[in-house]
Amino acid sequence: MNRVKLFASLAVLFLVVVSCSKLQNLAGGDRLYFCEKYTTKEVGEGSKFPAGNITVMLKLSKPIGVTSVDINVTDAASGKAVDTFPFTVQSSWDYIHFDDVNFKEAGKYKVSCLKKDGTVIASGEVEITSK
Secondary structure (H helix, E strand, O other), rough: HHHHHHHHHHHHHHHHHHHHHHHHHHHOOOOEEEEEEEEOOOEOEEEEOOOEEEEEEEOOOOOOOOOEEEEEEOOOOOOOOEEEEEOOOOOOOOOEEEEEEEEEEOOEEEEEEEEOOEEEEEEEEEEEEEO
């Protein structure tokens, strides 16, 4: 009987730990995502957009800590760099929108926000369709 209680207790503890870690990832993790534009909130958040300008959003669990970053766009299939967009930010910001990131051609892209030393802050993937 004691073994059954021990096993049940360990199973419950395991489930609690797994649940908490998943909640922490949802609430506190850094996130790079996309929308049509940003006004006072995201407009048209998604992962698929027609060719042209979109807004890249960055939500961080702590302030960014630097004053300039690059938004780096690479082809998702080949890993080949397509374009880099430099931006100036405030080191205290933890919620940032990067407007007018231009995608000229259809395809799937990996987009990363990088510190000037090349450190990846966060990445996301977007699909661009023909207009």
